[in-house]
Amino acid sequence: MSETQSMDQLLAIMTQLRNPEGGCPWDLEQNFASIVPSTLEEAYEVADAIESNDMPQLKEELGDLLFQVVFYSQLGKEGNLFDFNDVADAISQKLLHRHPHVFGDKHLQDEDAIHQNWENLKAQERAAKGLSSVLADIPLALPALSRAQKLQRRAANVGFDWKTPQAVLDKLDEEHQEFTEAMTANNREAMADELGDMMFCLVNLARHLKLDAETVLRQANRKFERRFNDVETQVVHSGEDWPAHSPEQLEAYWRQAKENTRNNLD
Structure with a gap:
């Protein structure tokens, strides 16, 4: 089956799913807002498949994500707003416009x-x-780390930025001191505010190092999960339940888990 035939088949399936005569009751109940959670979930599943280097799974997840686009396009068609061809044409025109060094003479x-x-x-x-505004149209629904990085990048484009990573580190030291003072005073509102500043500063540091903050934290989460799973295995092999282990014993398990996973580039 050609690419065109495959796409036509998918569009025809979507049309039938939304057909009041014999369509799917669940699909017929959906609207733009109701399928947003599914779209976000599918996007994260694509990212997870890539991080796991699972190409068969990636193929499946990309299909699920494509279906989300087709679903929105069908809703747009039913409302006489736009259809799939309009969506495809819009992104094509945008890419042509934003790549004059490829499709133009720049x-x-x-x-x-x-x-x-x-x-x-x-x-x-x-x-x-x-x-x-320089910061206009940055979606509020973005993950907080991604949105922070995007806000910073926009500001940097007009010159509002630190000059070096070391300058960001110096700022981080300042924010850390302010957080310590808030914690010493047991001021929860100030602690939340200063901790937010520290996290925002760390995102800035990632950006200056040309790292993606969201990806960095996702990798840290995966590393913690692998190491904690190793600790769980050690607890099971000990023959004792979790409460029977002292903090020192658990720390020893953690150090062993780190050693066990070093070959995985943790």
């Missing part, structure tokens, strides 16, 4: 120049929509 020498041109074009697009 010469951009390196990755930094390409990135700056991309941001300039996005700024022009925001202005054309009547969005004057």
Whole structure:
């Protein structure tokens, strides 16, 4: 089956699922808002398959994510708003516009120049929509780390930024001191505020090091999970329940787990 035939088949399946005559009752009840949680879940499952290097699973998850786009497009078609062809055409035109160094005659020498041109074009697009703020249209629904990094990147594009990673580290030291003072005073409101500043600063450090903060934390989560699973195994092999283990024993298990997983680049 060709790519066109496969896409046509998927669109036809979606149309039938939403057909009041013989369609799926669940699909017929859905609207734009109701399927957003599924879209977010499918996007994270794609990321998980990639991080696990599970290509068969990735193929399946990409299909699930594509179905989300097809679902929204069907809803748009039913409301005479847009259809799948409109969606595909819109992203094609956007990519053509944002890649003049590939599809036009503009010469951009390196990755930094390409990135700056991309941001300039996005700024022009925001202005054309009547969005004057540099921080306009950054979705509130983004994961907090991703949104923090995007806010910082936008600000950096207009020169509001630290010059070096060391400058960010110095700022982190300052925020740490303020958090310590709030904790010493047992001021929960101040602690939450200062801890937020520390986390925001850490995201800034990741950005300066050209690391993605969300990815870095996801990797840390996976590392903790692997090591904790190793600790669980050691607890089981000990023949004792968790409450029977002292903090010192559990710390020893943790150190062993770290040693056991070093070969996994933890």
